Amino acid sequence: MSAGGRPAAADGEKGGKDGKSGKSGRGGNPAGLRAALGGLTTRGRSFLAAGAAAAVCAYVLGQSDLLRVGLLLAVLPLMSVIVLYRTRYRVAGSRRLTPARVPAGSEARVHLRMDNVSRMPTGLLMLQDHVPYVLGPRPRFVLDRMEAGGRREVSYRVRSDLRGCYPLGPLQLRLSDPFGMCELTRSFSDFDTLTVIPRTESLPPVRLTGDASGYGDGRRRSLALAGDDDVIPRAYRYGDDLRRVHWRSTARHGELMVRREEQPRRAxxxxLLDTRAVAYHGVGPDSAFEWAVSGAASTLVHIAERGFAVRLLTDTGTSVPGTGGEDSPGTPQDAADSAGLMMDALAMVDHSDGYGLTRAHEVLRTGEEGLLIAFFGDLDEKQAALVARMHRRSGAAVAFVMDSETWAGGGTGHVEDRLRVLREAGWTALAVPPGASLPALWQQADSRRGEPSGGAAGGVGRAGTNSGGGS
Known part of the structure; x- marks a missing residue:
């Protein structure tokens, strides 16, 4: 039922089947007449009970007129059940989310469309969509009679203050007879997913330094200076100069290939996001961990908008996107997909069971120079020393360290001692008090650029091989 997909259909004969991108499916008929009898409403059961009671009284009292009344009362709900059970409505439904990815605290609208694809009009339909309780109350709609080939559209809003991925669906249709004696429920088998990403804040432009030195293919590969066979080609991309086509490789691979050229590498x-459960205290939207997740999301958006090749790294060593890709800018669609992957990862990120940052340090140690921005929870003396060594391969390093005991109202910890260790190693390290504003801290980190601390210069603008642009 996603946008652009085929609609799902509910009828009285066929069972469920999930399709591909459109997730089409078919709702099944209730299992047998017994299930249909279970759909009797309170009114229908009351009529049935009254008819049975009237029939018994008529037999005891010998009143034939009362027996006819009892039979009428009993037959009416049973006839409603049979008629509704034999109904062969074919109704197709589709769902569209706008948008499918929404920040926490913002609203998304869900559009539902029902189409009568049968040759007969429908009766009164009651439509219900299954929604997690964190998104709001379960929406219910009453659809009036739909003519053959008719269409009805309804919509509702959902909102969540908690990030995550929430399923929407499946849709349920309740069919009712005109007398309200019986209701049957027929379900669609498909659902959609609403992704609630962390809140992001707009950050002020500052002078950041990432690694933009060297050239892409020339630095990574040693190409021979002579011999056409030693040229390393790549697949043709839209916009490439046709004069760079390498015909021998084209004939060999069966697709258009071009010679690689020296391309400036992206900064x-x-x-780095610290997700260790032992590093944070407190839960909820206003906790230190949620502040760190929101800060990482804001930083990713801000840095990516300024042309950096950005990745998300957690203390578990998980990197999104993967570290094996090219540094070439790629297409705007590739950049949007990468940003979407990172935001989806932050929407689902949770506390890890680890006690240290060793895995993240191993990833950074095997990587190349670049800007490093980290969000840490509580750091003990050992982890602070390990974080200090992470700066060795980075062009500049900024750390936002939270004293979670202060966030939880338990007093002040040892955050200043940890900041001193990081600053002596060249980090621009800032403490994050409860309710701090990330844009203000971001500006403060820029103002501390190049300030000496223990003989080492730290700052957002620490000199690299080539200076980065205004960010």
Whole structure:
């Protein structure tokens, strides 16, 4: 039922089947007449009971007129059940989310469309969509009679203050007879997913340094200076100069291939998010961990908008996108897909069971220079020393360290001691008090650029091989 997909259909004969991108499906008929009898409403059961009671009284009292009344009362709900059970409505439904990815605290609208694809008009239909309770109350709609080939459209809003991925669906249709004696429920088998990403804040432009030195293919590969066979080609991309076509490789691979050229490398940035459960105290939208997740999301958006090749790294060593890709800018669609992957990862990120940052350090140690921006929870003396060593391969490093005990109202911890260790190693390290504004801290990090601390210069603009652009 996603946008652009085929509609799902509910009828009285066939069972469920999920399709591909459109997720089409078919709702099944209730299992047998017994299930239809279970759909009797309170009114229908009351009529049935009254008819049975009247029939018994008529037999005891010998009143034939009362027996006819009892039979009428009993037959009416049973006839409603049979008529509704034999109904062969074919109704197709589709769902569209606008947008499918929404920040926490913002609303998304869900559009539902029902189409009568049968040759007979429908009766009164009651439509219900299954929605997790965190998104709001379960929406219910009453659809009046739909003519053959008719269409009805309804919509509702959903909102969540908690990030995550929430399923919407499946849709349920309730069919009712004109007398309200019986209701049957027929369900669609498909559903959609609403992704609630962390809140992001607009950050002020500052001078950041990422690694933009060297050239892409020339630095990574040693190409021979002579011999056409030693040229390393790549697949043709839209917009490539046709004069760069390498015909021998084209004939060999069966697709158009072009010679690689020296391309300036993009400035790189790694956003490190500490997710260790032992590093944070408190839960809820206003907790220190949620502040760190929101800060990482804001940083990713801000850095990516300024042309950096950015990746998200957690303490578990998980990197999104993967570290094996090219540094070439790629297409705008590729950049949007990468940003979407990182935001989806932040929407679902949770506390890890680890006690240290060793895995993240191993990833950074095997990588290349670039800007490093980290969001840490509580750091003990050992982890602070390990974080200090992470700066060795980065062009500049900024750390936002949260004293979770202060966030939880338990007093002040040892955050200043940890900041001193990081600053002596060249980090621009800032403490994050409860309710702090990330744009203000971002500006403060820029103002501390190049300030000496323990003989080492730290800052957002620490000199690299080539200076990065205004960010």
């Amino acid at each position: 790189r940035c790694t956003v």
